[in-house]
Amino acid sequence: MLPFDFCYYLPRSLSQAGSLFEKLQKNSAKPVFFGGGTELISRGRVGNITFGAAIDVKSIHELRQIKDTGKEIVIGGAVCLREIAESNVFPLLGAVVKRIADNTIQNKITLAGNLLGGIIYREAMLPLLLLDAKVVIYEKNSTKAVGIKDLYLKTPLLNEGQLLVEIRVDKQKTCLPWFHNKVVKSEKIDYPLITLCAVKENSCIKYAVSGLYNHPCIIDKESLKNIDINQVLDDHISSASYRVHILKQQIQNAHKELFS
Amino acid sequence: MIEYNDYQKVYLNINGENRSVIIKPAQTLLDVLRSLGLTGAKKGCENGDCGSCTVLINSYPIKSCLTLALEAVGKQILTIEGLKNSPFQQAFVSHNAFQCGYCTPGFLLVCHSLSIHYPNADDQTIAHWLQSNICRCTCYQEITNAVKCKLKDILQTKKA
Ligand code: FES
Numbered sequence: 001m002l003p004f005d006f007c008y009y010l011p012r013s014l015s016q017a018g019s020l021f022e023k024l025q026k027n028s029a030k031p032v033f034f035g036g037g038t039e040l041i042s043r044g045r046v047g048n049i050t051f052g053a054a055i056d057v058k059s060i061h062e063l064r065q066i067k068d069t070g071k072e073i074v075i076g077g078a079v080c081l082r083e084i085a086e087s088n089v090f091p092l093l094g095a096v097v098k099r100i101a102d103n104t105i106q107n108k109i110t111l112a113g114n115l116l117g118g119i120i121y122r123e124a125m126l127p128l129l130l131l132d133a134k135v136v137i138y139e140k141n142s143t144k145a146v147g148i149k150d151l152y153l154k155t156p157l158l159n160e161g162q163l164l165v166e167i168r169v170d171k172q173k174t175c176l177p178w179f180h181n182k183v184v185k186s187e188k189i190d191y192p193l194i195t196l197c198a199v200k201e202n203s204c205i206k207y208a209v210s211g212l213y214n215h216p217c218i219i220d221k222e223s224l225k226n227i228d229i230n231q232v233l234d235d236h237i238s239s240a241s242y243r244v245h246i247l248k249q250q251i252q253n254a255h256k257e258l259f260s
Numbered sequence: 261m262i263e264y265n266d267y268q269k270v271y272l273n274i275n276g277e278n279r280s281v282i283i284k285p286a287q288t289l290l291d292v293l294r295s296l297g298l299t300g301a302k303k304g305c306e307n308g309d310c311g312s313c314t315v316l317i318n319s320y321p322i323k324s325c326l327t328l329a330l331e332a333v334g335k336q337i338l339t340i341e342g343l344k345n346s347p348f349q350q351a352f353v354s355h356n357a358f359q360c361g362y363c364t365p366g367f368l369l370v371c372h373s374l375s376i377h378y379p380n381a382d383d384q385t386i387a388h389w390l391q392s393n394i395c396r397c398t399c400y401q402e403i404t405n406a407v408k409c410k411l412k413d414i415l416q417t418k419k420a
């Protein structure tokens with residue numbers, strides 16, 4: 001049981017969810033959008049956060065779809081990680097989300113939850129960064145598409161009241177040769193020491209990494225040379241220098257695999 | 261739009277039965293199931309880490325400690341109490357796949373769901389599914405043996 005009371009709403013459309021959020025915010029009811037809810041429930045239970053209203057967005061059609069338009073792959077924000085992996089519409093993203101948390105929780109964590117949550121690793125972001133995904137956001141009765149690269153360094157990623165509707169990626173790019181590896185300290189189910197994703201396009205490899213800094217990022221040869229060790233995560237999982245060592249090793253592996 | 265505040269009467273479909281319950285939004289599914297006497301789902305970490313609270317919703321495993329009871333309205337909930345005569349129960353006994361039994365309901369439900377969705381599961385898939393649950397008595401090898409043996413049996417029976 002969560003140690004505080006709140007109201008629970010189940011809107012059926014984006015406009016219902018949006019106007020409800022505005023109304024509740026005006027009334028100082030502290031609303032939150034609720035998708036998988038794993039982070040809200042676990043943090044709420046230990047008193048890290050409170051909210052007055054949970055707006056469950058899982059009944060909104062746009063947020064629940066996985067679509068292949070022929071040109072683009074579209075994945076709704078409230079699609080859970082298991083559904084993404086099973087759909088196989090975006091194999092690199094599928095491989096990444098299959099290693100986030102565990103198999104059972106993957107039935108609950110949503111795409112938006114992984115991208116917007118408080119856990120810094122946000123591994124689902126890596127394929128999206130590599131493929132220049134667009135993020136469709138709903139706010140105040142309208143939707144807009146924003147490039148993921150314009151967004152990923154913002155904290156929080158979205159402003160209050162904004163709702164992540166879907167991500168869109170160029171379908172052709174999802175067929176590029178790819179590499180993914182998550183290196184963990186000891187247990188298979190853990191936060192990453194380093195998660196590396198790479199895609200090869202026109203004999204050129206692009207890399208994105210999680211576990212290096214306190215946010216996922218794109219990395220190239222230049223930035224690899226200029227890593228500021230003081231910015232690298234240094235914690236109970238690993239020292240900063242070991243993370244850099246693992247990253248370099250993984251880049252070599254990716255290079256070998258993608259050019260073999 | 262549906263709205264719930266404070267205590268309200270709702271119906272939960274648990275083990276094939278529609279049960280009326282009076283609940284409030286802050287209650288997790290785990291709390292509500294246990295308050296109904298369905299104590300097979302156990303409180304372990306209450307943080308999504310151990311899997312002892314696992315139940316199936318629409319045939320997929322979920323951690324009921326990280327699920328609001330209201331999220332399960334309109335869905336089919338299966339708890340260990342409703343898993344009657346699952347072949348995995350006997351396999352756990354014959355392979356000594358438990359000691360204290362605290363984790364066993366969660367593991368059995370995961371195995372049941374695995375056999376529905378991946379009856380041909382390879383070793384990697386089996387390992388991936390079982391990694392969601394922790395056994396403090398460390399019966400991992402016995403559990404894996406039981407699952408592999410039973411999946412093989414189920415497949416052979418189907419073929420025959
Ligand atoms: S009690 Fe739910 S995962 Fe541990």
Ligand code: FES
Binds near residue numbers: 363395
């Ligand atoms: S049998 Fe004791 S925790 Fe698994």
